[in-house]
Amino acid sequence: MIEIIDLHKSFGNNYVLRGVNLTINAGEALAIIGRSGCGKSVLLKHIVGLLMPDSGTVKVEGESISEIEEKDLYRIRRKFGFLFQGAALFDSMTVFENISLPLVENNLGYSKTEIENAVSEKLELVGLPGTQNLKPAELSGGMKKRVGLARALITNPDYILYDEPTTGLDPVMSDAIDELVKELSEKLNVTSIIVTHDMFSVKNTAEKISMMHEGKIYFNGTPQQVLESEDPIIKKFIQRTGF
Template identity: 50%
Template structure:
């Protein structure tokens, strides 16, 4: 682990966040947040609801802008990018939303084709169909291709949401509460899928969650966000081997000792 960290210390992180501040009105959500994510690494950001976890990844994807501080993704400062450059950067970022955000009026096939046909116009029909089949097979839902999102279960919607991001072959995956609202078995399936995506698509990921099972199963590294700042960072065991009462209570609440 120590060697691994030293190696990572030499390479440039794919996501570099420095002194990030974000507030909504008088509510300071993020306060001096700094984080590095390295290539091929799954970093879990843990924290209670309303602590700014989702805000953090929305800033990374350029959906929100920070009050101060910097966010560099693949060497590009997100807040300084023009519209065109931001669109290009977003092609390298996959974002899995908490409620999947599938387009209600489109079938699963149309949902998956949507980003592809608009961003890779040179592709032929055969290539588009092949890409759709590939990502659907990767998430294990090839049979749902002609179904509407309303006909899918919560777990299936999550997996189709992940498939839609994978179709553009992103280098970075951002997962917003991937296991929220799912039963324990489906949670395990989603955790396994996140790990498979990392291996098969060679992605670096930030996983936002308050689910410790998900954090333990998917995270190479865990960062604990408390009161707008990272209270502790390390492996799962390192983070929860803590004397901080706030971290202890978070652990106890999840695992009910």
């Protein structure tokens, strides 16, 4: 379970998170929506301790990530897979090196063969078999995204945070990624947090939606409740995204 309690964060005088409260239960598939710049990516980064709050806390399975020692933070981070918005691959590294990085840098004692097999398996899963030796510069935007996804999955995490998993992908590939997100969440009981602008993707993958607005969680509900909401702010958002 992840508990986000009264989370506040400013960058200079840009007051981004203004008291976010949200609980995400184990095994849940939650979509976070909200206008561009409202703080969705900033919120995700707080969940894994890549950003620290000004006040408030994030608790992962009862442990507050802003109050623990560094070694405990690394232990908690290993439970997470993070698909960054824009993939965030290292340009000087091959696809293989990028994907295997979480296994290698954490020094988890895997053999060369185990790592090679794990990378092949995840590349199959994201529909990019045999691309181990390519460099990011040789990949399309959608391929980079899928390599980023393979890297997020490499440690078989309990929690996966997806920051815009389908943005920039064609509809066929978007559907394939949605299927994968759903499969991971349903079959492997992974807890999924999906930040997205793609409302079709939300409908396909999420059981619950939380909408951010003005630095807070403005609405929690099912996709159906969001769709049927008479709230003007939600309606406006939904209309814009063509849901």
